[in-house]
Amino acid sequence: xxxxxxxxxxxxxxxxxxxxxxxxxxxxxxxxxxxxxxxxxxxxxxxxxxxxxxxxxxxxxxxxxxxxxxxxxxxxxxxxxxxxxxxxxxxxxxxxxxxxxxxxxxxxxxxxxxxxxxxxxxxxxxxxxxxxxxxxxxxxxxxxxxxxxxxxxxxxxxxxxxxxxxxxxxxxxxxxxxxxxx
Numbered sequence: 001x002x003x004x005x006x007x008x009x010x011x012x013x014x015x016x017x018x019x020x021x022x023x024x025x026x027x028x029x030x031x032x033x034x035x036x037x038x039x040x041x042x043x044x045x046x047x048x049x050x051x052x053x054x055x056x057x058x059x060x061x062x063x064x065x066x067x068x069x070x071x072x073x074x075x076x077x078x079x080x081x082x083x084x085x086x087x088x089x090x091x092x093x094x095x096x097x098x099x100x101x102x103x104x105x106x107x108x109x110x111x112x113x114x115x116x117x118x119x120x121x122x123x124x125x126x127x128x129x130x131x132x133x134x135x136x137x138x139x140x141x142x143x144x145x146x147x148x149x150x151x152x153x154x155x156x157x158x159x160x161x162x163x164x165x166x167x168x169x170x171x172x173x174x175x176x177x178x179x180x181x182x
Contacts, residue, residue, distance in 0.1 A: 001013060001014055001017075001026050001027065001028050001029070001030075001041075002029060002030050003028060003037055010030065010041065011040045012044070014028070014041060014046050018044070025047040026045065026047055027046065027047055027049075027062055027063060027072065028050065029050050029051075029052060029059060029062075030051065030052060031051065033076050033080065034080075035084060038077050038081065039081070039084055047071055047072075048062055048065065048066050048070070048071050048072035049072075050073075104118070
């Protein structure tokens with residue numbers, strides 16, 4: 001499986017293949033050695049991860065190893081995995097739903113659109129999308145609000161103007177003494 005493909009990336013393709021045929025072994029062969037792709041492919045269920053600059057004998061051996069149920073890993077991929085295990089996961093305490101909402105926040109989407117997208121993706125019995133927004137919003141409290149900025153033409157601000165005005169110190173007029181800076 002390559003990771004860079006035109007219609008769907010290899011991580012999603014791996015996930016779909018294994019959802020449909022869990023007995024399949026998927027071996028990633030790619031030029032990408034970055035941590036998110038390595039961990040993403042393995043989390044999606046890939047049996048192993050090899051880089052395209054590997055010798056042809058190593059690739060053939062990796063294919064045979066994956067078919068036997070082994071997990072062939074390029075040494076650089078193995079180092080990346082070991083380094084990732086050494087660092088704590090900052091998102092470890094979040095549910096899958098909260099991670100999804102946080103990902104949408106990171107993309108810069110406003111809360112209403114996040115709630116709409118989450119509602120479209122939720123299935124019966126799951127928590128309502130708005131339930132996760134307050135917790136996720138703690139990490140980005142001003143998401144989706146215009147704070148301290150003038151509203152765009154034709155739009156109302158989400159806060160009263162009295163809360164967004166900043167009191168500036170008055171400047172002395174010509175001939176008046178300057179205030180004591182203490």
